[in-house]
Amino acid sequence: MEDQVPKPTSKRRDSSEATDPPNKRRRIALACSACRTRKSRCDGARPRCTLCTDLGFECVYVQSASSANVIVGKEYLSQLEDRVQSIEETLNVFREHITTLSQTARVVEIIPRSESDGTIVENAQLQEVTNEQDAVDGMGAAVFANEEESGFFGPSSNIAFLRRISRAVAHTVNSDQPWTPLTGPDSAHFDGGFMSVSRPSSPSRQSKPEEQINIYALPPESQTLSIIKRYFSDTGFLYPFLHEESFVQTYMQMRRKHPSGVRKSWLGLLNIVLALTTSTTVDDGLKSETRITESNIFYQRAMGLCFNQIMRGTSLEIVQYLLVMGLFLQGTQKSIQAWTAHGLAVKAAFQLGLHSKEASRSFPPLERELRKRAWYGCIILDRTLSMTFGRPATIPESYVKLELPEPFENPSSSPAEYSHKQDSVGFFSATIKLYKVMWSIIDSLYGQNISCDQSSRVEDTIPRLFNIERELSDWERALPQNLRLQSSQDVLVNTTGTAANGNIRCESRLVTILTLRYLNVRLLLHRPILIKFLDTSGKTDEDSHELTMLQQIGSNSIQISMQSAIDIIGIVHAAVHAAGRKGGLLGAWWFSLYYTFNAALVLFGCLLVCRTANKTALTTLPTKDSAKMSLEKAVEALEILDHGNRMVKLRNRRKGLCNKLGQAIQAPIAGPRLPAPVCSNHL
Template identity: 45%
Template sequence: MENSIRQLQSPTSSALVDRQEPRRDPNTPEDSVQSPPTDSVAPGSRSHNTSELGEIDVSESSIDGMGAMKFTDEEDCGFFGPSSNIAFMRYISRAIAKASPHREPTLNSSTPQRECGGKVSVAKSRPPSRGPASGAENLIPSPAVNIYALPSEERTWSLIQQYFYKTGQLLPFIHERSFCETYFQMKRERFSKVRRTWLGLLNIVLAIAASLSTNGDMPAEKRIQESDVYYQRANGLCDRDSRRNASLEMVQYLLILGQYLQGTQKSVQAWTAHGLAISAAYQLGLHSPDANRGFPPLECEIRKRTWFGCVLLDRTLSMTFGRPCAIPESYVKLDMPSQDLQMLSLTAETETHPTLDGSFFTAAIKLYVILYSVLESCYGANLGFEVSTNSIDAMSGIVEGQHRLDEWRLQLLPSLGLEVWDIPTSREDVEKMDTGSVIRHRFNVVLSVRYNNLRILLHRRCLESLLDSFQTQDNTMLTSETRLLQHMGLSSVVSCVESAVSIISAVYNMSSGSGWRRELLGAWNYSLYYTFNAALVIFGSLIVASKERDRNPSAWTMVSHSRPYIDTAAETLRQLDSGNPVVERCQEYLLQLSAILDPLISEKPYADNRLAPHFPTEYSSGLFPLGSSDLVPPMDLGEFMIGQDWDLLGRMFGQPHSEK
């Protein structure tokens, strides 16, 4: 396998698209390249022009591309606003400190950290540290990759199919048949005239397909290495053009690039790529109904869906990084995706239900409209301004948000032939799924996890307020608004826990399966984000509810039954993508949280069951009962290294993470 990876990187790879130095034809468009119609070249016969070889991009930050976990100290300041988990973890860390007043906060010496007003530290991109020998290793020039090479035809076609089987279904803005026809034409012409941007698009498709495939046919480390080679080629082909030329192809490339970078430790680049995609989209008028009308129906639909791809990823990055959306909701004026044009290739299932991808995309867009409103009303649009909102207004915003979620789930989804799981998923539920509706099952699973994640985000504000007021001893000093917040807030806490348990149970039962059912989940980095986030919410909820043990036993009882799901979440991550270093570190983090939780809440009123399969239905009765009515967010570990319980965390995350 190591030899295969080296061959992928080698300029003399046996699968080169460009077997000799690329030549320009005066009659060929500027962004096209020509290559002679030969299939092989003897090693050493190729002249190595450094202009056609790309240097390996080894830049890494200490925060993963989902805006997730901070692994090391930071030298620059970056803004991570209210909706980010770095902000949420501050509430948890302060509550831990209040619950353990005898412990003095300590900072791990290897993770110095500083805050800059509303900002937190963000690492400069730098080559990863590799231990004591890293100094010598860094003196060795980075290897070069041939940006015009491709893997074998068999591997290329396999990865293209994998892309459209999963990622291409969940963000369906590339027309599968047109893309494949372009690839076959390129093969027939023996790669003689290939647009540079299209070749870059192909390589980033190969990169994300290799990165996100977790079906066990290749160890995670080798899969990451292979995907990185394709990323390097795509970056070498399109990095220059992405800043100079705007085209629909380039916007699609940048969107997939942003998705790919979210599964790496290249968080700064993920944010930058997304900004470039939006700028190019505006330049092309993808957002404009008038501009799109001048194109044939298929191209018009592709342009429209590409714009919606920009919108959805904009909302995702805003939520995870805690930064303002770059696309205001008032700029989204296009009609919903067409139900008549099929973006996916025909299968038995799509022939029977030709509107599946359009229905799913419509449901996702409508859900993210609600996400935008939640970020606006509950998190101040992630602007980081100090806004004083009284408890009544805050709860009113939550009630309105839940009402909109209920309408989406109970009215819109059934009209589209889709549904979400709003109760914990059992193994039996998964086994009942039939092979004749794989695409529909995947859409339902992904929408279910996204829905529950948004429900958590909506109600998390109450949990944060309760964490902030944790350990207030004198109830006579509480204002009437504070008492109201506590009363209604505990119901919101239960809502958070219900959705967190639903996420963990769904991802656990899917990831513990095999075959096609395991593939029903979305990308591993999103499953990682949702599962990790859900476990953090349960952790915070248990701390809050422990305060209510004596005063409000029923509130404690409802939340305490979720305790085993923190361990279930850790087990879920273990089986989600074995050998993936980002996943493994997050799993270890959850295990450490679990270890310090029991002393904080003093008692263990839950059954000794580390993998509880169900959340008791008798406790599913929060303010908004479920019956009535979706990489890991940034964390600043130095801030809550409290006592010796956190020593392992400090050692674990004190050094830069090497993503191979």
């Protein structure tokens, strides 16, 4: 009986064995810090364990340094891989940057010119930029070549003026054709706008070995010091925004010590000074082609040294470098680069606060004065390029708030040296004031070189012209005694008997250059009236209201224009013919070239107006014979201004064409017809 009755306990054991056995507790390799501190059971879940998630604690797993069985999660490894990849990418960037620097930051070599010209570096891309020539030179004149390119040249440019003359010549040649009013889109085209001009073919990207140069080479010490001295007695005297003593001292320190310790920006400034001085020197016995080649080598070295720095523009040295470069590029076939260099200089000046008196207050007196002069250098270059290219000025006159420059304080300087510096600063200040009048002219009479689609009426133009003429008269009366303007006869007198007296020669040179600048500004002032005569001289009596106004009040402007043009040509002619002093009374040859060419264009336009004098009743004008003689003098002067210079040859050929056309214009109306119309690109 007992064997047949099952025990309850056996029944419970059988049911328990029929179910799954309970799971054993999983042993984790590492508990989080929070669970270990609380001595709680951690389930090891990543990135946060369940307990920390429920309680809102920060869950951090810290591996013991002595642990032998380390278990690392995949997510943690992925994070490490991402970090390593990021570090490798950063190192690759630095490695490429260091490689680039190692190719350029080589030890400066001080070697003679004969050796430096043949030194080879990897600089082909830089040469392609610096050697490139534009279809328009740095003074705003178009040349012929193959490719087409467009550029904006507004009302004050010679290109816009040439369009007006070309149209008047075309009407004179085809006098039987009806006069077409200059309105609508055509008016904008002739007043200024985009002009397609020819452009030289692009240079080959494969630079020849003999064209490569060492951007770190310099001429011998004696030659370099001679060029530096010439700069500060010439361009640096006319534009005194560099300090001569500091500049020479830095150069001598570079020679005594290792040159690699000199700032690249200063070394670039030195090279652009050498380039400008070499280009402006026409009486050193070098041929024009040789001189231009050598100056271009210095220019390429300067670009190679400062190409990256000029994009940052974070020092006064860079602004000075860009200003000297802007002056240099005006004498080259690099108009685009001249405009770009000026824009960079102005932006850097604003960035450094050169326009602000408060921003310069904390600097020492010398640097404060240099900052001021650099700012006014930007203003002068801005007005010059605005006039020549016919483009809006970058610096409005309302931004000019600083006092005028003053001589540098130097207790050790002698009275003669201080007087010499006073002359330089006085000339610089007089130019600043004169170019303030130029700003008013472009602003009032040329629509700021923006409103090319609108032409003001005579009754609106004349009052503005008279007001600015009064400003010019006030400027002339305020000139100090040693800067009084002179005539071409005065230039002839000053070319004799002054060679032995350096001070008299220096003063004569300042007066000559200032007179040319004044006369050129006066031509710019009265040119709008000449343009109106050219535009209305072919109209019939039925539409003669504008012509009547010109007859009453405009003939005086034609007279002033002709006389100013004759004076400019006479001064340049007398200066370049001075015995043993070729160009000694003039500034850079390209400015003399611009003034002479512009004056010849105005004379040509006046002769074209005089051809119809029986219709316009122009009287009391200089004789046509004197105008013709001036055109001949212009051609003669430019023949010796700079022998072999390509820019001079091009404009002299065009001026010779003006001379021939001027002779034809003097013929009676019923006489022989003029030559074919002259397009702006040919002039």
